[in-house]
Amino acid sequence: MNAATHYALIGAGLFAFGLYALISHSHLLRKVLAINVMGSGVFLIFVALTRRSGAVAADMVPHAMVITGIVVAISATSLALVLMLRLAASTGRAELPDSTSR
Amino acid sequence: MTILDYTFDLVTGLGLLFVAWRSLSCTNLFKAILLFVAFSLLMSLAWVRLNAPDIALAEATIGAGLTGAILLAALAQLRILTGEKDSRTRDNATPATTAAQRWLRVLVILPVGAGLVYVVATLESVAPGLGSELAAMLPSAGVGNPVTAVLLNFRAYDTLLELLVLLLALLGVWSCGRPLQHAKSHVDSPALSVFAELLIPLLILVAGYLLLVGSSAPGGAFQAGSVLGATGVLLQLSGRPVGIRFSRASMRAVFGAGVSVFVAVAVISGLLQGEFLQYPAEYAGLVILAIETASAVAIGATLTALFFLGPPPSGEEPG
Numbered sequence: 001m002n003a004a005t006h007y008a009l010i011g012a013g014l015f016a017f018g019l020y021a022l023i024s025h026s027h028l029l030r031k032v033l034a035i036n037v038m039g040s041g042v043f044l045i046f047v048a049l050t051r052r053s054g055a056v057a058a059d060m061v062p063h064a065m066v067i068t069g070i071v072v073a074i075s076a077t078s079l080a081l082v083l084m085l086r087l088a089a090s091t092g093r094a095e096l097p098d099s100t101s102r
Numbered sequence: 103m104t105i106l107d108y109t110f111d112l113v114t115g116l117g118l119l120f121v122a123w124r125s126l127s128c129t130n131l132f133k134a135i136l137l138f139v140a141f142s143l144l145m146s147l148a149w150v151r152l153n154a155p156d157i158a159l160a161e162a163t164i165g166a167g168l169t170g171a172i173l174l175a176a177l178a179q180l181r182i183l184t185g186e187k188d189s190r191t192r193d194n195a196t197p198a199t200t201a202a203q204r205w206l207r208v209l210v211i212l213p214v215g216a217g218l219v220y221v222v223a224t225l226e227s228v229a230p231g232l233g234s235e236l237a238a239m240l241p242s243a244g245v246g247n248p249v250t251a252v253l254l255n256f257r258a259y260d261t262l263l264e265l266l267v268l269l270l271a272l273l274g275v276w277s278c279g280r281p282l283q284h285a286k287s288h289v290d291s292p293a294l295s296v297f298a299e300l301l302i303p304l305l306i307l308v309a310g311y312l313l314l315v316g317s318s319a320p321g322g323a324f325q326a327g328s329v330l331g332a333t334g335v336l337l338q339l340s341g342r343p344v345g346i347r348f349s350r351a352s353m354r355a356v357f358g359a360g361v362s363v364f365v366a367v368a369v370i371s372g373l374l375q376g377e378f379l380q381y382p383a384e385y386a387g388l389v390i391l392a393i394e395t396a397s398a399v400a401i402g403a404t405l406t407a408l409f410f411l412g413p414p415p416s417g418e419e420p421g
Contacts, residue, residue: 003107003111003151004152005223007115009115009222009223010119010148011222012215012218012219012222013119013215013219014118014119015214016211016212017119017123017126018122019211019214019215020126020207020211021126021127023207023210023211024199024204025126027131029131029134029135029177029180030131030134032173033135033173036169037122037125037126037141040122040141040142043157044145045222047149047152047157048152049225049229050229050231050233051152051153052226052227052228052229058153059231059232059236060233060236060248060249060251060252061236061252063154063156063157063252064156064249064252064253064257065257067156067157067249067324068253068260068261068264070157070160070161070165070324071160071164071264071267071401072264072267072268073165073169074164074168074169074172075268075270075408076271077169077172077173078271078275078411079271079274079275081176082176082278083278084176084180085176085183085278085411086278086279088180088183088184092183092184092185093184094184
């Protein structure tokens with residue numbers, strides 16, 4: 001197994017971890033962290049798989065797209081955190097109500 | 103691949119998984135955020151191992167640095183809003199789950215994870231990619247760094263829209279209104295003050311270097327902009343309020359600088375060349391540098407503004 005496949009598999013693991021945390025936690029800050037971890041997993045798979053081109057010149061297009069993605073991720077994270085704070089300001093809680101228990 | 107490389111990759115990969123898992127499962131949210139910062143730093147190590155130094159720089163400055171700062175700022179405000187010192191930051195709100203519910207979740211996640219692993223492991227070991235096309239077109243791009251060439255020339259649309267996303271996020275954050283109560287926005291520490299005085303000129307210098315070197319080596323507008331953003335956060339934390347001295351119009355000009363210059367270039371190149379964002383080859387380097395400079399300033403200002411999680415506390419009307 002080469003380094004590229006190794007990191008792509010790690011990325012798959014990160015995506016699964018993030019998805020699990022996203023659906024199992026009700027605190028919104030944790031959900032934001034989970035989405036960020038999922039995003040990192042996607043980026044890792046995306047870039048690692050381009051290393052498969054082997055001897056041919058390295059494919060830098062995904063690198064540029066991941067840099068774009070990182071900036072979009074921080075924009076989305078900030079907006080999500082502000083929405084969370086607004087929710088906390090109006091309800092006193094930063095969690096989504098659990099529909100089964102309420 | 104030597105045994106040392108292999109060990110390094112193994113430790114980094116398992117470390118990533120372990121830190122991510124701890125960050126997402128520990129009960130203390132403060133600890134979770136710190137672990138997430140550590141996770142981002144490990145990610146930038148992984149990027150270096152994947153021969154992606156441009157991404158490593160962006161991940162270290164944006165992923166670890168600024169995202170961490172914004173998360174901590176949000177946590178501090180959350181503590182004030184929920185009115186509890188420390189207990190509420192423990193994530194004890196997650197309702198007690200039965201073993202059956204947990205297993206159901208695992209049953210949902212397992213096929214997703216296993217499917218991804220299967221797809222990744224069974225892909226063809228050689229894929230063409232766009233590497234050779236990129237190498238063939240690079241001489242006409244105006245810059246020597248292929249990542250910068252893709253970001254600001256070949257796929258400039260992406261970058262233009264990304265700057266718009268950043269601007270939209272800022273508008274969204276400001277539209278949510280000022281936070282009801284302000285967390286203390288700076289730290290009273292003589293050490294931090296002295297440290298900031300030494301560090302801020304250096305950070306601005308580093309940002310300028312990253313901006314200029316981006317045309318031929320890893321670096322560029324995003325890395326430079328995020329270092330500027332970190333400078334703004336440091337200024338604020340060390341008790342030198344940023345953004346207050348700007349009038350509203352000039353503030354908006356700074357935030358919109360990247361998009362404005364980009365759109366101007368797009369329109370002018372559209373009129374002259376017949377196609378949007380098709381730079382004349384002999385001026386491409388200059389055009390890219392102009393866009394990058396404006397973008398770096400705008401990105402830096404926007405990221406600093408996002409750190410406030412609301413309109414800047416400057417005594418002006420929100421908006």
